[in-house]
Every structure is written in C-alpha cells, then in structure tokens.
Amino acid sequence: MNPTPSQTVGPFYGYALPFPGGGDIALGGIAVHGYVYDGAGEPVPDALLEFWQADSRGQVRGAPGSLRRDPTSGAVLGRDGVTFTGFGRVATDRDGHWTLRTVEPANGYISVCVFARGLLRHLYTRIYLGRDAFLDSLPPERRQTLVAVEEREGVRRFDIHLQGEKETVFLDFG
Amino acid sequence: MSEPLQQSDIDQEIAALAGTAADHPARDYTPYRSTRLRHPRQPLVPIKDPEAVELSGPVFGVTDVTPTDNDLTKQHMGEPLGERITVQGRVLDRDGRPVRNQLVEVWQANASGRYLHQRDDHPAPLDPNFTGVGRCLTGDDGSYRFTTIKPGAYPWRNHVNAWRPAHIHFSLFGSSFTQRLVTQMYFPGDPLFPYDPILQSVTDESARQRLIASYAHELSVPEFSLGYRWDIVLDGPAATWMEEGC
Ligand SMILES: [Fe+2]
Numbered sequence: 043m044n045p046t047p048s049q050t051v052g053p054f055y056g057y058a059l060p061f062p063g064g065g066d067i068a069l070g071g072i073a074v075h076g077y078v079y080d081g082a083g084e085p086v087p088d089a090l091l092e093f094w095q096a097d098s099r100g101q102v103r104g105a106p107g108s109l110r111r112d113p114t115s116g117a118v119l120g121r122d123g124v125t126f127t128g129f130g131r132v133a134t135d136r137d138g139h140w141t142l143r144t145v146e147p148a149n150g151y152i153s154v155c156v157f158a159r160g161l162l163r164h165l166y167t168r169i170y171l172g173r174d175a176f177l178d179s180l181p182p183e184r185r186q187t188l189v190a191v192e193e194r195e196g197v198r199r200f201d202i203h204l205q206g207e208k209e210t211v212f213l214d215f216g
Numbered sequence: 217m218s219e220p221l222q223q224s225d226i227d228q229e230i231a232a233l234a235g236t237a238a239d240h241p242a243r244d245y246t247p248y249r250s251t252r253l254r255h256p257r258q259p260l261v262p263i264k265d266p267e268a269v270e271l272s273g274p275v276f277g278v279t280d281v282t283p284t285d286n287d288l289t290k291q292h293m294g295e296p297l298g299e300r301i302t303v304q305g306r307v308l309d310r311d312g313r314p315v316r317n318q319l320v321e322v323w324q325a326n327a328s329g330r331y332l333h334q335r336d337d338h339p340a341p342l343d344p345n346f347t348g349v350g351r352c353l354t355g356d357d358g359s360y361r362f363t364t365i366k367p368g369a370y371p372w373r374n375h376v377n378a379w380r381p382a383h384i385h386f387s388l389f390g391s392s393f394t395q396r397l398v399t400q401m402y403f404p405g406d407p408l409f410p411y412d413p414i415l416q417s418v419t420d421e422s423a424r425q426r427l428i429a430s431y432a433h434e435l436s437v438p439e440f441s442l443g444y445r446w447d448i449v450l451d452g453p454a455a456t457w458m459e460e461g462c
Binding site for chain 2: 045047048049050051052053054055056058059080081084086092094095096102103105107108109110113116128129147149151153155159161163164166176180184204205206209211212213214215
C-alpha cells in the first residue's frame with residue numbers, strides 16, 4: 043500500500059506532544075544534553091526530539107507507561123520510576139537546548155528522531171556513547187557528529203546540526 | 217531590501233516543482249521558506265542492520281491514555297464552538313496489516329483558526345472550552361476515532377496573505393521506530409489547497425490525495441456530528457523486515 047505522506051510538526055505541538063518527565067527515561071545513569079542548530083548556526087527553539095533505546099542489558103522490548111495518565115483527571119502522572127520504557131520525548135527550549143536522563147544502553151547507542159517546524163519529514167540519527175563498527179565505516183570528520191562527548195563524570199554532550207559544516211549524520215533505514 | 221514575497225511568487229515556485237513522483241515531501245522544498253536552513257545537504261547514510269534498535273519501537277498501553285482523551289469536545293465545562301465532527305479510520309503498515317494498540321496523538325486549531333499556544337498571535341478568539349489536543353490507542357483492527365470540532369483556516373507568515381487550509385495534526389507510532397509518522401489531515405474540497413506550500417510540498421497528486429479525508433455520511437451521527445474517514449499507511453521497514461532478510 044502507498045504510504046501516507048509526512049508533513050511538518052509545525053510550531054504548535056506544545057500542548058499535544060511534550061509531557062512532564064519526557065526526558066527522564068531512567069534515573070541514576072547518565073545525562074545527555076545538547077543543542078539543535080540550523081544551517082546558520084542559530085539554535086532551533088521549536089524542535090522536538092524523540093529517543094528510543096535498549097536498556098543496560100541490551101533488551102529493546104519497550105513497555106507502556108512513558109506518559110502515564112491519572113485515570114480520573116487525565117493529568118500526566120509521569121513514569122512509575124521502576125518500569126524501563128526505552129522511550130523519551132523532549133522539546134528544545136528557547137535556547138535550542140535539550141536534556142535526556144537515562145542509562146547507557148548495552149549496545150552503545152541511543153536512537154534519535156528529530157521533528158521541527160520547517161522540517162517536512164523527520165530525521166533519524168544516533169547518539170553513540172562508545173566505539174562502533176558503523177562509526178568506523180564513516181569518514182572521520184562525519185563520524186564525530188554521532189559521538190557524545192564526555193563533559194564530566196556522567197554528563198555527555200551531543201549537538202545536532204540540521205545543516206552546514208558540522209551537519210549531523212542522518213540515517214536512512216530504507 | 218527585497219520585495220515582500222507574494223502568493224504569485226510562491227505559486228510559480230510550486231508550479232515549477234509540481235508533479236515530481238514521491239511519497240513524501242523533499243526536505244529542501246523551497247516554497248515553504250522555513251525549510252531553507254533546516255534540511256540536511258548531505259545525503260542520508262543508509263543503514264541495513266537487522267539488529268538496529270530502530271526496527272523495534274516504543275510501546276504504549278492503557279496507562280498512557282484515559283478513555284475520554286479522544287473526545288476533544290469534553291475537556292472543559294462547556295461545549296466548544298464550531299461544527300462538531302467525528303474522524304475515524306485505520307492505521308495500517310505498507311503490507312496492509314493493522315497497527316494494533318499504538319498511540320495516535322492529534323492537535324488542532326479551534327473553529328476560529330487559533331491554537332492555544334503562546335506563539336500563536338493570530339487575532340482570532342481563543343475558545344475557553346477547547347484545548348485542541350487528543351490521543352487514543354488503535355484497536356485490534358488498527359482503528360482510531362476522535363470527536364472534535366472542525367478547525368478553522370489560519371494565516372501564517374510564509375509570504376503575504378499566506379493561509380493554511382483547515383487541518384488536524386496527527387502523530388503515529390508503528391511497531392518499529394522506523395515507521396514513525398507526523399503528518400496533517402485535510403478536509404475535502406478546501407479552496408486553499410493550491411495556495412498552501414506545505415500541502416503542495418507533496419508534489420505527487422495521488423500522494424497528496426492521501427492526506428485528504430473523505431466525508432463519510434455513514435459516519436455522521438444524526439443530530440450530533442459530521443463524519444470523516446481517513447486511513448493512514450505507515451512507511452518504513454516493519455518488524456518483519458528482519459524475517460524477510462531483504
Ligand atoms: Fe497547524
């Protein structure tokens with residue numbers, strides 16, 4: 043069957059998609075943070091990032107409960123703090139900044155899906171936390187765009203450049 | 217200083233790019249000006265890894281929604297203004313298999329064309345009885361259903377006198393992260409279609425038609441609402457990609 047075409051997320055998803063605790067996949071692990079930039083090097087304040095990853099043993103089963111609701115009020119209760127759902131969602135702030143708190147996945151990378159106003163179809167990339175054969179297959183200058191840099195103990199930095207000299211490697215799964 | 221960009225300029229650009237066969241918009245579609253600095257210039261890097269985590273995907277369940285989340289007319293003390301509608305359809309993968317128990321999220325402007333959002337400064341009234349946000353889980357047959365009001369058209373600043381046709385934003389998850397889709401549903405016969413660079417970014421006529429719901433009289437509820445049907449087909453390799461080994 044022919045697929046339904048993609049359209050931009052637009053600027054007005056704020057009440058619909060982000061949810062409290064969306065960037066807290068798991069506590070007690072690492073923080074990964076960074077900025078999203080456009081082709082002029084300006085921060086993108088209306089991007090939405092989604093994250094999907096394996097757990098610390100390499101399991102990628104996923105589980106409900108990322109955006110747990112109160113059945114009475116409909117308000118977001120947040121994650122229960124025990125279940126690892128593997129899913130995160132963070133809107134960039136006015137500075138184009140985002141933060142994710144999670145555990146290091148056993149397979150070494152966190153998958154990222156990027157949405158933004160002005161982006162007609164989402165983009166995929168990966169945050170690599172260590173060495174990997176796929177990274178080795180890329181030219182050195184491009185490889186760096188997929189590697190999170192350790193800023194200090196437990197804190198990694200990962201910027202996303204939608205365009206330009208430092209343009210991030212985006213992936214095609216076919 | 218350059219002349220302000222007119223609809224006639226955009227019309228010419230749309231015409232120059234029209235007809236290209238593709239299921240999805242090109243990310244560098246220039247008539248939509250915000251694409252200019254927000255699309256990659258390097259080609260995407262293909263990845264064919266049967267172990268890729270992207271071939272699995274997030275899971276949602278009854279804990280993530282409340283049963284009334286799919287009725288956007290019942291979120292406040294009073295009824296929202298506007299034409300009450302029901303929108304229903306099925307979410308399928310490219311093989312026509314239903315996408316079961318997955319999350320569908322929607323958001324939209326109110327009947328006047330105004331979003332409940334700080335950055336929407338369109339001088340049309342907010343509706344205290346309408347937030348314009350809904351969600352539901354698909355059924356075993358991939359079906360979803362929302363009760364809402366028909367959104368209004370609204371102006372934006374892509375060019376002089378730019379108006380978006382009425383639309384509902386949809387966010388969809390498949391069984392794998394590669395099937396993720398964010399898109400917009402339009403209403404049949406909208407006179408704004410030819411002027412809108414976002415809809416026209418889908419340059420293939422038949423693909424563009426797949427973004428337009430059909431009026432479905434059998435879905436209209438007597439004395440209550442008008443019915444629209446819109447089926448959604450998710451792109452991207454599904455979980456069977458591994459089994460098929462292609
Ligand atoms: Fe919109």
